[in-house]
Ligand SMILES: CC(C)[C@H](C(=O)O)[C@@H](O)C(=O)O
C-alpha cells in the first residue's frame with residue numbers, strides 16, 4: 001500500500017531519534033512491499049525560531065493531508081521563558097485539538113531484561129501490563145481561563161468542563177481496547193469532590209452497562225490510583241481517565257518499567273490522522289551526542305502502522321525486532337546500567353538488521 | 357498547662373485508634389504536669405446516621421472553642437452512595453474551610469526498620485524525608501461548579517481559582533518550615549498549561565525572592581513530580597503545592613515508607629485550632645477487630661502538641677516512644693511482614709509503657 005507520513009522531528013534529541021525510526025519504516029516498507037512517503041515539517045521550538053509559531057499552518061495542513069504523524073519531542077530551556085509570547089507546548093496542545101486526537105494511548109509494560117532498572121521491587125512490578133487511555137482534548141487543559149483583580153492582588157482561574165459526548169467516546173474507545181486485552185476496565189476520577197468527575201462516573205457506568213456488560217469494570221479515586229500504581233500495578237488492565245489526571249498518572253506509571261526510553265504513545269481520534277511519539281522529552285542535555293535511545297520512537301512508529309493503517313503484521317515485525325535486539329543485549333546508554341552501550345545510530349542499525 | 361482537645365473518632369477503625377492516642381495523651385499530661393481536657397464529638401458517617409449532617413453545628417462549635425482537634429477517620433461503603441444527600445467527605449471539606457486550615461502538612465519519612473515493606477527498592481527510598489505542604493482550602497475543591505444541558509446530554513464544570521493572598525500565605529508557611537529543615541523548597545505546578553499555576557509560580561517566586569532568599573528554591577511540573585517521587589525521592593525537602601495536586605502527590609508519596617499505618621498529618625491555618633489525623637482511611641474491613649495500627653494517630657497527637665501548643669518536648673517524647681517500640685520489634689498486623697503481631701490495644705500499651 002501507499003501511505004503518507006508526516007515526520008515532526010522537533011527539538012533536542014528529536015531529529016536523531018526520528019531519523020532512526022525513519023530508517024526502520026523504510027526497511028519495513030521494502031520488506032512488505034509498501035510505499036511510505038515521509039516528509040518532514042517544523043513543530044515546536046524549531047518552528048518558533050523559524051517563524052514565531054510552534055505549529056505553523058503549513059505543518060498543520062501537511063498533517064491533515066497525511067495518514068499519520070510521527071513526532072520526536074518538542075521543547076527545551078531555550079523556549080521556556082514564561083513571559084514568552086508562545087511556547088512549544090502550545091503547538092502540542094493545538095495539534096491535539098486541531099486533529100481531534102481525543103484519546104492518548106500509553107501502553108505501560110515492563111521488560112523482563114530491564115527490570116533491575118525499575119525503582120520498584122521486582123516482585124511488585126514484574127509482569128505489569130497496563131494500557132492507559134487519557135482523554136486529550138477536553139477538561140481543564142482547554143476550558144476558559146483568565147485573571148481578574150483581587151483584594152490581595154490578582155485571582156487566576158481555569159475551568160474544567162466535560163460533556164456527555166466527550167466522555168462517551170473515550171470510554172467507548174477504552175472499553176473496546178479492554179475487550180481485545182484482559183477484559184478489565186478501570187475508570188479513575190475524583191467523584192467525591194468534583195462535579196465533572198461525577199458526570200464521568202455516571203456516563204462511564206452507563207456506557208459500560210449498556211454496551212460492554214462483558215467487561216470487569218471498576219472505579220478508583222485519583223489519589224488512591226496514585227498509590228495503587230506503585231503498590232499493585234499488576235492489578236490493572238485498561239485505565240481510562242480525564243486529561244489532567246491522565247497527565248499525572250501516565251507519567252507516574254512511566255517510571256515503572258525503569259526505562260523511559262522504550263515507551264511509545266499514540267494519540268488518536270475518530271478517523272483522521274493520529275499522532276505517534278515517544279513519551280520521553282527532548283532531552284536537550286544530550287542532544288546531538290548520538291547517545292539518545294531511539295527505541296521509543298521506533299515503537300511509536302509500530303503503533304502508527306497498527307492504529308493508522310491497520311498494518312498489524314508490520315507493527316509486530318518492528319516490535320519483534322526491538323525485542324530481539326534487547327534480548328541479544330543491545331543497550332543504549334540510558335538502559336545499560338553502567339555497562340557497554342550502543343550509540344543512537346548503532347541501535348538503529350541493530351533494529352534494521354533484526355528486521356531483515 | 358491546661359488545654360482543650362476535641363476528639364473526633366469518626367468511622368470504621370477511627371474509634372479504636374483515637375482511643376489509644378487518648379491514652380498516650382493522658383500519659384503525657386501526667387508525666388509533664390499538664391491538664392488535657394478531651395471531649396468526643398460526632399463527625400463523618402456516624403454523624404450522618406445520628407443527625408443527617410456529617411459535621412453537626414455542635415461539633416463545629418466545640419472544635420472552634422478547642423485548642424486543637426484530633427480526628428480518627430471518616431467514611432465507609434455505608435455512606436458511599438453517590439445519590440445520597442450528603443456524605444462524610446462533605447464534613448471534612450467543611451471543617452477545613454470553617455477552621456481556615458489552609459495548609460496540610462504531611463511529613464513523609466522512611467523508617468529503616470520497615471524498609472523492606474516499601475514497594476520501592478531500598479537504595480532508592482532509604483533516607484527519604486519530605487515535608488509536603490498542601491494548600492487545603494482553595495482551588496478546584498472549593499470553586500464554583502455545576503451542570504448545564506449540552507447537545508450530547510449534559511456538561512459538568514468545576515472552577516479552579518487561586519488568589520495572590522491564598523498562595524502567599526501557604527508558600528510562606530512552607531518556606532518557614534524549610535528554614536527549620538534542610539533549607540530546600542520545591543513548588544509544584546502545571547504552569548505550562550494552567551493560568552492558576554502561572555499565578556502560583558509568579559507569587560511563589562516573589563515570596564521566596566523577597567522574604568526567603570536564603571532558601572534553595574526550585575519549581576517542578578506536577579507530571580514530572582509524579583515521576584521524581586518514585587525515582588529520586590531523596591532529592592526533596594519541603595514541597596508546596598495546590599490542593600488537587602497535593603491530594604494526588606501526597607497519596608503517591610505515602611506509599612514510599614511501605615507503612616501507611618505510621619503517617620500522620622496536620623492541617624493548620626493562621627492561629628486557630630488545627631486538625632490532626634492519620635493519613636490512612638477508616639478501613640471498615642478491619643473495624644472493631646482490634647488489629648488496626650494506632651501509631652499514625654498517636655504520631656498525629658504528637659504533631660498536635662507541637663503545632664497547636666508548642667509543646668516540642670512532649671511531642672518528641674511521643675515520637676521517641678514510638679521509635680523505641682518499633683526498634684524493639686513491636687509490630688501491628690499491617691507492618692508485621694507475616695510475622696507475629698500486636699493488637700491495637702497492645703500497641704497502645706507498649707507506647708504508654710515506653711513513655712513512662
Ligand atoms: C507539554 C504538556 C503540555 C503535555 C501535557 O501536559 O499534556 C505533556 O506533559 C504530555 O503529557 O504530553
Ligand SMILES: CC(C)[C@H](C(=O)O)[C@@H](O)C(=O)O
Nearest residue numbers: 192193223445446448449603
Ligand atoms: C476525602 C477527600 C475529600 C480528601 C481530599 O481529597 O482532600 C482526602 O482524599 C484527603 O486527602 O484528605
